[in-house]
Amino acid sequence: MSAIKKSKLLSLKHFPKRGLVGSFSSCCKPSVFGHVEQGPADPIFGVAEAFKADKNPKKVMLGVGAYRSDDGKPYVLPCVRKAEEIVYKKCGNHEYLPIAGMPEFNKVAVELALGKDSCILKEGLNMTVQSLSGTGAIRLGAAFLGMFYKGNKEAYISNPTWGNHRNVFLHSGIPWKYYTYYDPKTIGLDFKGMSENLCCIPDESIVVFHAVSHNPTGVDPTPEQWKAFSQICMQKKHFPFFDMAYQGFASGDPERDAKAVRMFIDDGHQVAVAQSFAKNMGLYGERIGAFTFTCRSKEEVAKVLSQMKIVIRAMYSNPPTFGARLITEILGNPELKCLWLQDVKCLADRIMSCRQKLVEALKKEGSKKDWSHITNQIGMFSFTGLKPEEVKKIIKEFAVYMTADGRISIASLGSPNIDYVAKAMHAVTK
Ligand code: LMR
DSSP, X not given: OOHHHHHHHXXXXXXXXXXXXXXXXXXXXXXXXXXXXXXXXXXXXXXXXXXXXXXXXXXXXXXXXXXXXXXXXXXXXXXXXXXXXXXXXXXXOOOOOOTTOOHHHHHHHHHHHHOTTOHHHHTTOEEEEEESHHHHHHHHHHHHHHHHOOSEEEEEEEESOOTTHHHXXXXXXXXXXXXXXXXXXXXXXXXXXXXXXXXXXXXXXXEEEESSSOTTTOOOOOHHHHHHHHHHHHHHTOEEXXXXXXXXXXXXXXXXXXXXXXXXXXTTOOOEEEEEOTTTXXXXXXXXXXXXXXXXXXXXXXXXXXXXXXXXXXXXXXXXXXXXXXXXXXXXXXXXXXXXXXXXXXXXXXXXXXXXXXXXXXXXXXXXXXXXXXXXXXXXXXXXOOOHHHHHHHXXXXXXXXXXXXXXXXXXXXXXXXXXXXXXXXXXXX
């Protein structure tokens, strides 16, 4: 038998009787994926899926942190619209960016985080790369630490924390553990518990801090408390890893929102900073962020960058251009930067006024509960204090969607829904 005939016979033998056009589901060979079990829905985007499927016309989505205008619509910042025009006029090409991203973008991004006068920047001691928004930035940092960190290779994350931190560190080969953060009794920071935890975890651990606007609680340490954590980290030689997703978005002032990161650097720490431009520029879908390690010498920067490029190349090769172009225009052009500062202040102010309005509406509904934590918290979210069964009830009976821990995106409240949300919150908590 010729070689061709033999191979034809072999291949036909492996198909069901109906032959090559038969359906794949009827194939008798067991699937290589047969053992795969259903995974849990994402704690944040899973809420969005459930919301989408709900037919209730009154439904309200407070689950995912995405800013909405007062009438509930997605909002494009005026400075972004202007930058879009400039970028389109420049008629750029669609070539690959370098593996580490657009150099001009990396420069303006890290300047925003560390400050133009930062000694680190003046001395060229930053290793900064473009990333796929904040998640991508954390992922790069974690992957690098997973390969090269010589200290205790465990990430300590706050309890509670953003629903994706655990995932990102785990998938980077770094096990995570909690440190105490939030005190449900005071609905505030458990300063004593957190200090004690940071003191008793193994030396040289990776400690993940939310640089500003803690997600999900909206509870931030005071400058004095930050100072104390910086000192503990120095004594214990912990490695501070800052997740900075809300610079400018929290207080309306990007300089103020960067204080914790800059304090740690001034205190002599080497740090990681994961920046996102999703919230403060409203560029959620553009997936634009930056990741920085501070280093001790320029030679070290070069070596760390060389390894980080290998990490990036293996993950996604090189980053996308559009968001980087927009942000380079905005932060690199004094006029547009000024407009952005106004825009971001407007976002922060509207969120603060929504907090106020929600508390007033709850009072109007007749709620006797103390809701002052809603106005005391900062940033995109409020940790309402709703218990898991109250969350289930508010979703089932009122179609007001939030994450299972009772977090609501204040930035999604507005005139059309604020009274309804207050009514629902009162109904499930009275
Ligand atoms: C959130 O916390 O809702 C946002 O940061 C969106 C996300 O990626 O989880």
